[in-house]
Each structure stands twice: as C-alpha cells, then as structure tokens.
Amino acid sequence: MTQHLSTGLAGRVALVTGAANGIGAAVAAALAREGAIVAATDVDSDGLRDSVGKITAEGSAARAYRLDVTRPGEVEEVLDRVEEELGPVGVLANVAGVLRTGPVVDISDADWRAVFAVNVDGVFAVSRAVARRMAARRSGAMVTVTSNAAAVPRMHMAAYSASKAASTAFSKCLALEVAGHGVRCNVVAPGSTDTPMLRSMFTDDYGPRAVLEGAPEQYRVGIPLGKIASPDDVAAAVVFLASDLAGHITMQELVVDGGAALGG
Incomplete structure (x- = not known):
C-alpha cells in the first residue's frame, strides 16, 4: 500500500514576518494552501492587506497584523494577540529583511544599523518570543530565510551578507538549544529571486542577464540552472522544512539558488 505523504500543516497557526x-507573501500563501492558519505580519500595512486579501479570496485562512520586528515589546504584544485570536503558534517563518548596497568604505552608520536591526535583531526578537512559547508546549518549527550571500562574499553587499550570516548562525544555535524541547529550527538560503528587492538592484536591462550569466568583474558566477528563482520556489522549501515531512530535520541550511553558490 502506498502511504500518502502529508505536510501536517492543516490547522496549525503559522506566523510569517515580511508577508x-x-x-x-509567497510563504504566507503557500502555508495557507496547506491548511495553516496564517498570521501575516509586516510594517507595510497596505501591502499586507493586499497579501492577506489574495489568500482569503482563495478560501484559505489568514489575518493581518502590523508588526515592526525591530521593536521587541511590539513583537511580544502582537504574538500575544495572535495566540489569543488564532491559537498557539506552531510555525514561524522569519522572512522580513532589508537590503542596503554599496562599497564598505561608503556604507553609512545608519544603513549598517538599519540592515542589522531587521535582518538580525528582528530575527532574534521574533524567534526568542516564539521559542519561549514553543518550548513550553514542546512542539513547533521555525524557518528563517537568509541568503546564499551569507556564505559567498559579494561585492557591495557587505552589510547584507554579514547580517544574513549572523542570522544563519543564530538560527542554528537556537536550534541546538530548543531541540530537547521538541522544537525544530532550520534555514532557507535563497539566491537571486524575482522580488522587488532584487529588481531594485537593476540599473538597466542588462541587470537580469548579468545575474544569469555572471559578472566576472565582480567575481560572481551566474546561475547554472539558467533562471532566476520565483518567490514560490523559495516558499516551497520553507513549507517543506516547516512541515512534518521534515520532522527529523533541524539545524540545517537549505540553499535555493539554482546552483549559483556552486554548492557552497
């Protein structure tokens, strides 16, 4: 008899940052399609409303919560409200992130702090708050979205790369600490993905081609699979690691970059 594989996400409350x-947005939608009750959070209230509207229009369950992940007190308040209104959070997807580019010698203190405030401090604040609750219940799964730039040096991306390396290391340390409480923590590291963040880096029509073919003058290879990832490609990896299909996987980093980091 063939056994049907189930994600086991139906009915679980999933908190998604940067939704x-x-x-x-793709992660929130993908979790909702698997039956999760999604608490979608972001500082962009208008964008959040649109994202949640698309999910509910498909008949799935989602609710919007405005959240600034750089404010630990606000994180606790919103999480309390989510659990009161929707139920205990069983899945966390840390996706909120910001990008500032430029040579190290030109990076301002403000840009450096802004990147770390969201990409590191935000991941810490949300993960800590959720981990306390999951550990007490001895159940849960957390997935943090970082970047393949955390492991591969990129010119003009020092702040972003350093912040993603920090959140990767943090997530693995947290995974070790909560494993004995039945909580899993993993990392998804995308490469170039067709998002507003990536498109903001293009200055001309050659931008997408350079991503695919590589830029030797920046010591950067292209993408062996010959395509830029879609947000859904990354969301699928997040759903897998958050689900029962990955029930014996923790402290791992899944790179979703079409081979751009050459397996590094």
Missing part, C-alpha cells in the same frame, strides 16, 4: 510582498 506584505516578495518571498514573505
């Missing part, structure tokens, strides 16, 4: 657009 207003891009990868975060």
Whole structure:
C-alpha cells in the first residue's frame, strides 16, 4: 500500500514576518494552501492587506497584523494577540529583511544599523518570543530565510551578507538549544529571486542577464540552472522544512539558488 505523504500543516497557526510582498507573501500563501492558519505580519500595512486579501479570496485562512520586528515589546504584544485570536503558534517563518548596497568604505552608520536591526535583531526578537512559547508546549518549527550571500562574499553587499550570516548562525544555535524541547529550527538560503528587492538592484536591462550569466568583474558566477528563482520556489522549501515531512530535520541550511553558490 502506498502511504500518502502529508505536510501536517492543516490547522496549525503559522506566523510569517515580511508577508506584505516578495518571498514573505509567497510563504504566507503557500502555508495557507496547506491548511495553516496564517498570521501575516509586516510594517507595510497596505501591502499586507493586499497579501492577506489574495489568500482569503482563495478560501484559505489568514489575518493581518502590523508588526515592526525591530521593536521587541511590539513583537511580544502582537504574538500575544495572535495566540489569543488564532491559537498557539506552531510555525514561524522569519522572512522580513532589508537590503542596503554599496562599497564598505561608503556604507553609512545608519544603513549598517538599519540592515542589522531587521535582518538580525528582528530575527532574534521574533524567534526568542516564539521559542519561549514553543518550548513550553514542546512542539513547533521555525524557518528563517537568509541568503546564499551569507556564505559567498559579494561585492557591495557587505552589510547584507554579514547580517544574513549572523542570522544563519543564530538560527542554528537556537536550534541546538530548543531541540530537547521538541522544537525544530532550520534555514532557507535563497539566491537571486524575482522580488522587488532584487529588481531594485537593476540599473538597466542588462541587470537580469548579468545575474544569469555572471559578472566576472565582480567575481560572481551566474546561475547554472539558467533562471532566476520565483518567490514560490523559495516558499516551497520553507513549507517543506516547516512541515512534518521534515520532522527529523533541524539545524540545517537549505540553499535555493539554482546552483549559483556552486554548492557552497
């Protein structure tokens, strides 16, 4: 008899940060399609409303919660409200992130702090708050979306790369600490993905081609699979690691970049 594989996500409350657009919106939608009750969060209220509207229009369950992940007090308040209104959070997807580019010698203190405030401090604040609750219930799965740039040096991306490396290391350390409480933590590291963040880096029509073919002058290879990822490509990896299909997987980093990091 063939056994049907189930994600086991139906009915679970899933908190998603950065859910207003891009990868975060795709993750929220993908979890909802698996039957999860999605608490979609972001600082972009208008974008969040649109994202949640699309999910509910498909007949899935989602509710919008405005959240600034850089404010730990607000994180606790919103999480309390989510659990009161929807139920205990069983899945966390840390997707909120910001990008500032430029040579190290030109990066401002404000840009450096802004990147770390969201990409590191935000991941810490949300993960800590959720981990406390999951550990007490001895159940849960957390997935943090970082970047393949965390492991491969990129010119003009020092702040972003360093922040993603920090959140990757943090997530693995957290995974070790909560494993004994039945909580899993993993990382999804995308490469170039068709999002507003990536498109903001293009200055001309050659931009997408350079991503695919590589830029030798920046010591950057292209994408062996010959395509830029879609947000859904990344969301599928997040859903897998959050689901029962990955029930014995923790402290791992799944790179979703079409081979751009050459397996690194």
